[in-house]
Amino acid sequence: MDGGQHTLRRRAPSEVMRLARMGSFHPTRLSFMRVLLRRLEREGWRVTRPVWRIDPQGVGHAVYTAKGPERTYSLVAFAHDLPDHLRSDRVIAEAWDATFALFDGVPDEDDIERLARNVPKQEAGRMSGSELTLSRANRSVRLFAHVRDALAAGRQPDLDEIDRVGYLMRTTAVYGSAKFGLADREAVCARPELSEPFQAEMLTVWLIRAFSVNLVEHLAQADNPDAARLDDGVRQRLGVGNSTGLGMAPFLLTHPVLIHHWMVAREEALVRVRGISPNPGAVAHFRRALTHATQNAAVWRSDHSIQIARLEDLRTDLTKIAIWVEGEDSFDWDALWNWGCAHLTLEGQEVLLALMLEPHGDLVDDLTASMSADEEAATRIDGRQTVAQLRALLAEHYAWALSADWSDSAARARLWYVSAEKLEPRLAERADEDLDDYEQPLGPAFAVAAAAKDLESWALDQSVGAFLARHPEHRHAVRRVQVIASHDYGEVQDNTLAAEMMPIDLLRAKLSFFGATRFDPRSDRWVRISMFQGAPFPDQLGSERMDAWMYGG
Amino acid sequence: MSWSLGEIAALSTKAARGAGYSWGIAEEAGWAVKWACRQGLPGPEALSSLLSDTNGQSALSLGVALSDGAGFEALATDASVSAPLLVLPFLSRIASGRYCVQVQIDRQIIHVGAYGTDLITTLPAKAELALRWVEMPLAPRKPAQRVSRVSDRAMATLEGFAARTYAPVTEESRRSGAGAGLRDND
Numbered sequence: 142m143d144g145g146q147h148t149l150r151r152r153a154p155s156e157v158m159r160l161a162r163m164g165s166f167h168p169t170r171l172s173f174m175r176v177l178l179r180r181l182e183r184e185g186w187r188v189t190r191p192v193w194r195i196d197p198q199g200v201g202h203a204v205y206t207a208k209g210p211e212r213t214y215s216l217v218a219f220a221h222d223l224p225d226h227l228r229s230d231r232v233i234a235e236a237w238d239a240t241f242a243l244f245d246g247v248p249d250e251d252d253i254e255r256l257a258r259n260v261p262k263q264e265a266g267r268m269s270g271s272e273l274t275l276s277r278a279n280r281s282v283r284l285f286a287h288v289r290d291a292l293a294a295g296r297q298p299d300l301d302e303i304d305r306v307g308y309l310m311r312t313t314a315v316y317g318s319a320k321f322g323l324a325d326r327e328a329v330c331a332r333p334e335l336s337e338p339f340q341a342e343m344l345t346v347w348l349i350r351a352f353s354v355n356l357v358e359h360l361a362q363a364d365n366p367d368a369a370r371l372d373d374g375v376r377q378r379l380g381v382g383n384s385t386g387l388g389m390a391p392f393l394l395t396h397p398v399l400i401h402h403w404m405v406a407r408e409e410a411l412v413r414v415r416g417i418s419p420n421p422g423a424v425a426h427f428r429r430a431l432t433h434a435t436q437n438a439a440v441w442r443s444d445h446s447i448q449i450a451r452l453e454d455l456r457t458d459l460t461k462i463a464i465w466v467e468g469e470d471s472f473d474w475d476a477l478w479n480w481g482c483a484h485l486t487l488e489g490q491e492v493l494l495a496l497m498l499e500p501h502g503d504l505v506d507d508l509t510a511s512m513s514a515d516e517e518a519a520t521r522i523d524g525r526q527t528v529a530q531l532r533a534l535l536a537e538h539y540a541w542a543l544s545a546d547w548s549d550s551a552a553r554a555r556l557w558y559v560s561a562e563k564l565e566p567r568l569a570e571r572a573d574e575d576l577d578d579y580e581q582p583l584g585p586a587f588a589v590a591a592a593a594k595d596l597e598s599w600a601l602d603q604s605v606g607a608f609l610a611r612h613p614e615h616r617h618a619v620r621r622v623q624v625i626a627s628h629d630y631g632e633v634q635d636n637t638l639a640a641e642m643m644p645i646d647l648l649r650a651k652l653s654f655f656g657a658t659r660f661d662p663r664s665d666r667w668v669r670i671s672m673f674q675g676a677p678f679p680d681q682l683g684s685e686r687m688d689a690w691m692y693g694g
Numbered sequence: 695m696s697w698s699l700g701e702i703a704a705l706s707t708k709a710a711r712g713a714g715y716s717w718g719i720a721e722e723a724g725w726a727v728k729w730a731c732r733q734g735l736p737g738p739e740a741l742s743s744l745l746s747d748t749n750g751q752s753a754l755s756l757g758v759a760l761s762d763g764a765g766f767e768a769l770a771t772d773a774s775v776s777a778p779l780l781v782l783p784f785l786s787r788i789a790s791g792r793y794c795v796q797v798q799i800d801r802q803i804i805h806v807g808a809y810g811t812d813l814i815t816t817l818p819a820k821a822e823l824a825l826r827w828v829e830m831p832l833a834p835r836k837p838a839q840r841v842s843r844v845s846d847r848a849m850a851t852l853e854g855f856a857a858r859t860y861a862p863v864t865e866e867s868r869r870s871g872a873g874a875g876l877r878d879n880d
Contacts, residue, residue, distance in 0.1 A: 270698070270839065323698060327699070521761065524762025525762075560861055560863060561860035567867055574864075579861040604763060606763040606764060609758075610759060613718065615718070616758075617717045617718035618718070619718070
C-alpha cells in the first residue's frame with residue numbers, strides 16, 4: 142500500500158450484516174465452487190467414470206471417481222424411473238429422478254450394494270462414516286426432454302431453451318457434515334482438499350453436473366444409436382439447478398462463528414484490492430468481467446417481482462460502472478469503490494465488489510484458507526464475566542436490537558418451527574397458528590433484547606453465571622452475545638421475526654458464498670439457482686481454464 | 695450401523711429441549727453427549743436416563759453451574775446426581791493442563807482433565823459424587839469419531855423427547871409454511 146494513503150478499513154458489520162445488502166450479494170472468486178476448481182487444477186486431479194450400469198430406460202447406477210495427489214473420492218449415482226406426478230422438490234418428497242452419495246475412496250461391490258439399499262431412501266436410509274454427502278436431483282422435465290429429443294434427432298438443442306432453464310437436473314438437497322450418519326466434518330477437515338468450506342458438497346454437485354449430461358446423452362442414444370452428443374459450447378451453458386427454501390435459511394443464524402469468518406474474508410479481500418491501483422492487465426481483466434456480468438444479467442430471468450426489480454437495478458448499475466471505467470485510463474480501485482458507494486444500488490455495489498476482486502487472485506485467494514472455523518471452541522459461556530461487561534457488549538453489538546419496539550406485534554409476527562412432516566423447517570405467522578411451544582431459537586434480536594431487559598435489575602458486579610442460574614431461559618441469548626463479541630460479523634443485524642422479513646435474503650447470501658448464480662425466487666421463501674453454469678467439465682481438467690468461467694477470464 | 699457425532703449431538707439437543715430444558719441448556723446437553731461419545735462413553739444412554747428420571751440433582755444443571763464458575767459447593771450434599779456421566783464434560787472444561795478433577799462416584803475414583811477422562815466403562819444412572827482438585831497430568835485419549843453402539847431403548851427415549859419439538863402436521867402448515875407450493879415442477 143502507498144504510504145501516503147489513509148488506512149482503509151473494512152466495512153463495519155452494521156453496514157454489511159443487513160438483510161437487504163446480504164440479499165444482494167454476488168458470488169466472487171472466494172466462492173466455494175471456485176475454490177474447488179482451482180484446487181483440482183492446481184493439484185492435477187483427474188476424474189474417471191469406472192462404472193456406468195444404466196439401462197435404456199435410464200435406471201441403474203454409475204460411479205465417478207475423482208483422484209487427487211493423496212486421496213480419491215467417488216460419486217455414486219443411482220438413476221430411477223420416477224413417474225411425473227411424484228416429482229417434488231419439497232423436503233417432504235419421497236422419490237426422485239436420481240440419488241447420490243459421495244464416497245470416501247473407491248467403493249467396492251459390497252459398498253455399492255449397501256448404498257443401493259440406503260441412498261435412494263435419502264433421509265430414511267442410513268449412511269456410514271465412509272460417505273461424505275447425500276443428495277438427490279430431479280430433472281427439469283421440459284428441458285431434459287427437449288435435449289434428449291434434439292440429440293436423438295441428430296441435432297444440438299435450442300440455445301434459447303437451454304438458457305431459459307439452465308440445467309438438466311436440479312438438486313433439492315445436498316446433505317453433508319454428519320447428517321443421517323454421514324462422516325463428521327472433524328473426521329476429515331484436516332485433509333487439505335476438505336479443509337475449506339463445503340468442498341465435499343461442491344465436488345458432489347460438479348460431478349452430478351457431469352452425470353446429468355451423460356444421462357441425457359445415454360437416453361438419446363437409447364432412442365437412436367446415431368444420436369448426437371452435446372457440443373462443448375452447449376453443455377457449458379448447463380449448470381446444476383438447485384431448489385431450496387427454508388431448510389437452508391437457519392444456517393446463517395445457527396453458525397455465527399463460521400459466517401463471521403466468511404464475511405471477514407470477503408471484506409478483507411475488498412480492503413486489499415481498494416488499497417492498490419490496477420495495472421493495465423488488471424483493468425482489462427476487470428472490463429472483461431464486467432462484460433461477462435452484463436451478459437449474464439441480460440439472460441438472468443425471474444418471474445418474481447422482487448427479483449425483477451433487483452435485476453433492473455443490476456443492469457442499470459452495470460451500465461453506470463461501464464461508463465465510469467470507460468472514461469478512465471488509470472484509476473485507483475478506491476476511487477471507483479467510493480464512487481460506487483455513492484451512486485449505485487446495493488446490487489450494484491455488491492457486484493462491483495465481485496468484479497474488483499476478479500483480477501486479483503494473487504492478492505486475495507489465500508483468504509479462503511481462513512474461512513473455516515472450529516465452531517465448538519467458541520461455545521463455552523464465560524460465567525465469570527460481570528453484568529457490567531455483558532451490558533457493555535450489548536451496547537456495543539446489539540444496540541440495534543435493544544432499541545426496537547418489541548411491544549409492536551409486527552416485530553414478532555413470524556415464528557420459525559420444524560414440522561413433524563419429514564422434519565421440514567417452516568415459517569408461520571404467529572397470530573394464525575398456535576405454535577409457540579414449538580418455536581425454534583431463530584430470533585436472536587428478540588432473545589437478546591429479552592435477556593437485556595431482565596439484566597437491567599442486576600447489580601453491575603454480579604456474575605453472568607449467577608444471572609444465568611436465575612434465568613436459564615436466557616442462556617442461548619447470552620452465549621450468542623459472548624460469541625458475537627469476538628465474532629462481530631456473525632450476527633444478522635435485522636429482526637428475523639419481523640413481518641416483512643424475507644428468508645430469501647438469507648438464502649441469497651449463503652448461496653453467493655457457494656458460487657451459485659441465476660438467483661430466481663419463486664416466493665419470499667423458495668428459490669431456484671444454478672451451480673457451475675459456464676464452468677468446465679471434469680474431462681477438461683488440465684486445460685488450465687478452470688477458473689475463468691464465473692466472470693470470464 | 696453407526697452414528698455420526700453430529701447427529702447424536704443434534705438429537706440430544708432436541709431431546710433435552712423436548713424434555714423441558716431451555717434451548718440454551720439443551721445445547722449444552724448436545725455438546726456434553728458428544729464429548730462423552732468422543733471419549734467412547736455411553737453419552738446417549740446417560741441422557742436418556744437423565745430425561746426419564748427427574749429425581750435427584752440433574753447432571754446437566756450441576757455441570758452448567760460448575761462450567762459457569764460455581765465452585766464444588768454447587769454439588770447438592772443431600773441428593774444423588776442423576777446421570778453423573780454427564781457431569782464429566784463440564785469438569786473437563788474447568789480443568790487445566792496441570793490440574794484435574796478427581797471424582798468419587800460411590801466407591802469408584804476417576805479423573806477428568808482438560809483433554810478427557812480416565813473412565814473407560816460407564817457410571818451408574820444415579821450416584822453420590824465427591825469432587826476435589828488434584829495436581830495430576832492426564833494424557834488425552836484418541837477421540838472416537840463414530841458412535842458404534844447406542845441402546846435401542848436410549849435411542850427410542852431420545853427420539854421420543856425430540857419429537858416433542860416438532861409441530862404436528864396440518865394442511866395449512868404444509869401449504870403455506872414452506873416452498874412455492876405442493877408441486878414445484880418444470
